[in-house]
Amino acid sequence: xxxxxxCFMFSLSMFVIHADAQQDIQFSQYVFNGLILxxxxxxxxxxxxxxxxxxxxxxxxxxxxxxxxxxxxGLLHGEKMGLGFAVTEDQLxxxxxxxxxxxxxxxxxxGNYARLCFGIAGGVNQFTIDGTKLxxxxxxxxxxxxxxxxxxxxMKAGIFYTDEHYYGALxxxxxxxxxxxxxxxxxxxxxxxxxxxxxxxxINLNENIRLKPSIIxxxxxxxPTNVDLNTFLLFSDRLWLGMSYQSSMKIFxxxxxxxxxVSTDAISALVEYYVNERLRIGYSxxxxxxxxxxxxxxxHEISIGYSFQPRLTNAVCPRFF
Numbered sequence: 342x343x344x345x346x347x348c349f350m351f352s353l354s355m356f357v358i359h360a361d362a363q364q365d366i367q368f369s370q371y372v373f374n375g376l377i378l379x380x381x382x383x384x385x386x387x388x389x390x391x392x393x394x395x396x397x398x399x400x401x402x403x404x405x406x407x408x409x410x411x412x413x414x415g416l417l418h419g420e421k422m423g424l425g426f427a428v429t430e431d432q433l434x435x436x437x438x439x440x441x442x443x444x445x446x447x448x449x450x451x452g453n454y455a456r457l458c459f460g461i462a463g464g465v466n467q468f469t470i471d472g473t474k475l476x477x478x479x480x481x482x483x484x485x486x487x488x489x490x491x492x493x494x495x496m497k498a499g500i501f502y503t504d505e506h507y508y509g510a511l512x513x514x515x516x517x518x519x520x521x522x523x524x525x526x527x528x529x530x531x532x533x534x535x536x537x538x539x540x541x542x543x544i545n546l547n548e549n550i551r552l553k554p555s556i557i558x559x560x561x562x563x564x565p566t567n568v569d570l571n572t573f574l575l576f577s578d579r580l581w582l583g584m585s586y587q588s589s590m591k592i593f594x595x596x597x598x599x600x601x602x603v604s605t606d607a608i609s610a611l612v613e614y615y616v617n618e619r620l621r622i623g624y625s626x627x628x629x630x631x632x633x634x635x636x637x638x639x640x641h642e643i644s645i646g647y648s649f650q651p652r653l654t655n656a657v658c659p660r661f662f
Contacts, residue, residue, distance in 0.1 A: 366408055366431050366438075368396060369585060369609045369625040370644045372555060372571060376412050376425050378537050379499035379512035380444035381460030384423020389415035389649040399629075399637035404434035404474075414444065415649075421448050423458070435474040439467040442495055455504040460512075462497040466532075493517065499537075510539040533561040541571070551575040553583075565589035573611070581613035587627075606630040607640075621646035 368377060374392045375382035391413045399405035414425030425444035431437065442464025449457040469490040499512030514535045541555025552574060559567040568590060573583035587607045607630060613623040627640035 366406075366429060367398065368394060368408070368410070369611060369627055369640075369642050370394065370613075370623050371557075372541075372573075373613060373621070373623060373644060373646065374410075374412065375501070375510070376414055376427055376444060377410060377429070378514070378539075379460060379501055379510050380425065380442075380462035380497050381446045381458040381499040381501035381510065381512070382423075383414045383425035383444040383446040383458075383460055384416040384448065385414075385446075385456070385458065385501065385503070386648070387416060387420065389413070391647045391649070392644065393646075394642065394644045396640065396642040398627075398640040399633060400641060401638045402633075402636050405637070406431060406433045408432075420450060422446065423448060423460075425462075427462075435471050437469045437471070439469075440495060441465055442497065444497075446501075452504070456502070458501040460497075460499045460501065462495075464495045465492060466495045467492045506544070507542050508540065510537070512537045533563050536560045549577050551578075565591055579615045581611070581623075583611040583613075585609035585611065585625075613644075619648045619650075 368374070371377055374394065375385065376392070377394075392411070394408070394410040396408040397405070398407070408429065408431045410427065410429040412425060412427035414423060416422065417424045423444075423446035425446075426442075427444065428439075428441045430439050442462045444460055444462040446458045446460035451457055467490065470488070472488060494517050496516040497512065497514045498516065499510060501510040502508060514537075515532045516534065518532045518534045536559070538558040538560075539555065541553060544552040544554075546552055552572070554573075555571045557569045557571075559569075566589060567587070569585055569587050571583060571585045573581050575581050585608070587609065589606075607627045609625050609627045611623065611625040613621060615621050621644075623642075623644040623646070625642045627642075628634065629637065629639070
């Protein structure tokens with residue numbers, strides 16, 4: 342596993358080293374790739390697992406976000422430790438970001454199916470702004486010639502619990518955000534710490550159909566709390582069909598928030614299909630219920646997952662959570 346990860350990290354780094362990459366990256370299929378949000382997921386499927394995701398958001402809107410993510414994780418030295426590596430590249434108009442980090446998890450085995458995992462991830466972030474991609478009203482040469490890029494450390498931490506029918510997770514990203522420069526000449530993205538709280542369940546409706554409801558809260562304490570409500574049906578342990586509703590609410594008081602802000606609402610339809618015991622293909626479509634629908638034809642996301650060993654037939658939790 343360690344040798345495989347080393348080769349994968351080197352190859353992937355050569356592929357994306359010149360890539361430019363929106364601050365708060367959004368994925369609709371994060372429920373099938375938990376490592377994106379929480380390093381405690383490293384090794385949670387108990388097989389070596391590769392995930393690739395491509396997302397194009399707000400199709401038809403010039404400068405809209407486009408995101409590519411690749412990750413691999415698996416167990417290290419038995420069942421008690423997990424290791425993962427992830428690279429995410431994101432482009433939003435003239436600004437871009439690139440993140441690469443290594444995740445480590447320590448797993449407490451609490452029974453046949455129950456796991457309590459603690460994770461930490463460290464890596465680097467690169468933030469860039471390219472003035473040549475800006476369209477100015479008065480042809481401002483200073484803006485069109487603007488080029489700025491910064492490279493800094495990144496750290497994430499999380500905890501994840503799962504058993505045969507339930508899971509819960511809490512994670513925080515951008516742990517170094519409070520220590521970054523406040524100098525006015527700092528022109529690229531300033532990130533905030535982001536907190537994620539997830540929970541869900543797996544309910545057996547009959548021998549061939551399972552129900553998986555879940556919810557995630559996303560918070561940075563600088564704006565409204567984002568909430569995703571998800572419901573999936575699993576047919577014959579092979580086909581996932583799901584819906585997701587994404588909205589925001591004011592859970593915490595924030596005097597800096599403007600009054601009368603419109604919630605960012607969207608509805609997503611998702612399908613995931615296991616071609617065989619190793620290969621998974623997924624697609625999601627997001628439709629905005631706000632005024633964005635007037636200028637955008639929706640968001641599309643494609644994912645591919647590949648397990649280098651067959652999915653475990655005697656471990657319900659890693660297989661479906």
